[in-house]
Amino acid sequence: MARPPEFDRTKALEAAMKLFWIRGFTATSLPDLLEAMGIARSSFYASFRTKRDLFTECLELFGDRTLAMINEDNRSLHPRDLPHAFFESTILNVSKHRAGRGCMMVNTILELANADPALNELATQKLYAVEQAFAGAFSLAQKSGDMDTTYTSKQLASLVMTINLGLRVQSRQNKSREELQSIIERSLFALGLAA
Amino acid sequence: MARPPEFDRTKALEAAMKLFWIRGFTATSLPDLLEAMGIARSSFYASFRTKRDLFTECLELFGDRTLAMINEDNRSLHPRDLPHAFFESTILNVSKHRAGRGCMMVNTILELANADPALNELATQKLYAVEQAFAGAFSLAQKSGDMDTTYTSKQLASLVMTINLGLRVQSRQNKSREELQSIIERSLFALGLAA
DNA sequence: GTAATTATGTACCTTTTAGTCCACAATTAA
DNA sequence: TTAATTGTGGACTAAAAGGTACATAATTAC
Numbered sequence: 006m007a008r009p010p011e012f013d014r015t016k017a018l019e020a021a022m023k024l025f026w027i028r029g030f031t032a033t034s035l036p037d038l039l040e041a042m043g044i045a046r047s048s049f050y051a052s053f054r055t056k057r058d059l060f061t062e063c064l065e066l067f068g069d070r071t072l073a074m075i076n077e078d079n080r081s082l083h084p085r086d087l088p089h090a091f092f093e094s095t096i097l098n099v100s101k102h103r104a105g106r107g108c109m110m111v112n113t114i115l116e117l118a119n120a121d122p123a124l125n126e127l128a129t130q131k132l133y134a135v136e137q138a139f140a141g142a143f144s145l146a147q148k149s150g151d152m153d154t155t156y157t158s159k160q161l162a163s164l165v166m167t168i169n170l171g172l173r174v175q176s177r178q179n180k181s182r183e184e185l186q187s188i189i190e191r192s193l194f195a196l197g198l199a200a
Numbered sequence: 201m202a203r204p205p206e207f208d209r210t211k212a213l214e215a216a217m218k219l220f221w222i223r224g225f226t227a228t229s230l231p232d233l234l235e236a237m238g239i240a241r242s243s244f245y246a247s248f249r250t251k252r253d254l255f256t257e258c259l260e261l262f263g264d265r266t267l268a269m270i271n272e273d274n275r276s277l278h279p280r281d282l283p284h285a286f287f288e289s290t291i292l293n294v295s296k297h298r299a300g301r302g303c304m305m306v307n308t309i310l311e312l313a314n315a316d317p318a319l320n321e322l323a324t325q326k327l328y329a330v331e332q333a334f335a336g337a338f339s340l341a342q343k344s345g346d347m348d349t350t351y352t353s354k355q356l357a358s359l360v361m362t363i364n365l366g367l368r369v370q371s372r373q374n375k376s377r378e379e380l381q382s383i384i385e386r387s388l389f390a391l392g393l394a395a
Numbered sequence: 396g397t398a399a400t401t402a403t404g405t406a407c408c409t410t411t412t413a414g415t416c417c418a419c420a421a422t423t424a425a
Numbered sequence: 426t427t428a429a430t431t432g433t434g435g436a437c438t439a440a441a442a443g444g445t446a447c448a449t450a451a452t453t454a455c
Contacts, residue, residue: 007431008421031226032315035413045433046414052432056413105313111369115310118300118372120227129373160386167383171366174306177313178324188362191355195390202401203451230443240403241444247402251443 014052017042021053022063026109029116030060030124061127067109068131071095075138084142085152088165088198092189096176104176104185111173136166153197161196168192209247212237216248217258221304224311225255225319256322262304263326266290270333279337280347283360283393287384291371299377303368331361348392356391363387 020041024033035056039049053059078090096104106112110128117124140162146152156164168189175185193199215236219228230251234244248254273285291299301307305323312319335357341347351359363384370380388394 007423007429008433010432011421027314029311029315034411036411046435047416047433050414107310107313112310114369114372115302115307116224118302119222120224125373132373156386160382163383164386164390167366167370167387168362169366170369171362171364174309174365174369175362177309178320178327187355188358191351191359192362195359202399202453203403205402206451229441231441241405242403242446245444 010048010052012042012044012048017044017052018059018062018066021059022066022109023106025060025063026067026112027106029112030057030121031116057121057124061124064109064113064124064127064131068128068134071108071110071131072134072138075135079138079142083151084146085198086200087139087142088168088196089189089193089200091169092172096172096185096189097182101182104182107177108169108173111170112177132166135169136162139165155197161198164196165198168196205243205247207237207239207243212239212247213254213257213261216254217261217304218301220255220258221262221307222301224307225252225316226311252316252319256319259304259308259319259322259326263323263329266303266305266326267329267333270330274333274337278346279334279341280393281395282334282337283363283391284384284388284395286364287367291367291380291384292377296377299371299380302372303364306365306368307372327361330364331357334360350392356393359391360393363391 020043021038024037024041028037035046035049038056038059039046042049044052049059053062074094075087075091078087078094082090095108110132113128114125114132117128140158143152143158143161147154147158172185172188175188190199215238216233219232219236223232230241230244233251233254234241237244239247244254248257269289270282270286273282273289277285290303305327308323309320309327312323335353338347338353338356342349342353367380367383370383385394
């Protein structure tokens, strides 16, 4: 009963996410977004309401994908190996360009912690879901006597997240893949999670 | 031979640093700065050239102070205790408000990694100086047989920095002092640096 | 007092920002 | 073919951004 859209909403969202991911919220201007998404201004506002709403949607997408990645690994790997697999697939086995984007949740927290508490909260919540995924897997393995219990599952997940956050910052610096790999190996060794 | 300035440059710089520290570069507007610094527009440009130049100066000041703090501790403490002392005085023994500001170098790296590589570089360099300070202290203690050698001094300093970066992200989230303290204690324990 | 010099307050500039408006295009139901 | 509905392009707006210009105020050297 009406004219159909000329663009693929999912693809446009994807393009926006990549841009926000690398540049952050403030530094990404509307013209930047429109060009990357390949749509016109009016279509933008009709489909995504505001820049901030779009950012929120992108952040949710990013967080959900990150969580899905861990849940996927959790079906085939031993819980002890989940952190290493996570670092492999998000830091080591990706292009330098992509590694340089870091983690969108972390970027958001540091950019907007004080300027937009609601977005900080959303990013924090998404990161917490990741931490919970690790903790759940560790807990099961510990209960079946299949994993060291020096730390409780929650404590261990918390430590893994601290390392993760540290690595995300280093990803946005000029650290080489080799340096990052060394840090990953030694950190996991220190936590008793070496391969 | 000329009219004297009506403001204290050092105090104005200090005020600017605090504002940049908490809000970041982009989100701090010129009117914000002028009000916090207590000076007029023309005095601002006469004394600090541009907003970016001022930010650079603030970042240098912040980095130098951070380094000085560690060097100071290094005169009275065992190298093994330096990381703990550092976390105490920058995260645990400060107001919630101040802890929530995190570390200006880390904030800068995540905000400007892609938008301003030169500032990313400066922040990275300042952080590296901190890492070197730790490494130097560790190295001396190891050589005098006074410290564990599971990791080389550089490796250990690198791990401490990773933890540090992770903690700075968590400081900008809503983590309580108690949570942060737990993470600090367990992280240092994992690195063999427990008190 | 006067000249020289530097600081300051105010008005202004250009550019860019996010967001709105509306005429027109394209589609479907009847 | 017509009415109804929704998408799109482009012009537009108001606010805010960083930065400049300049007249005036305050000081020192002489």
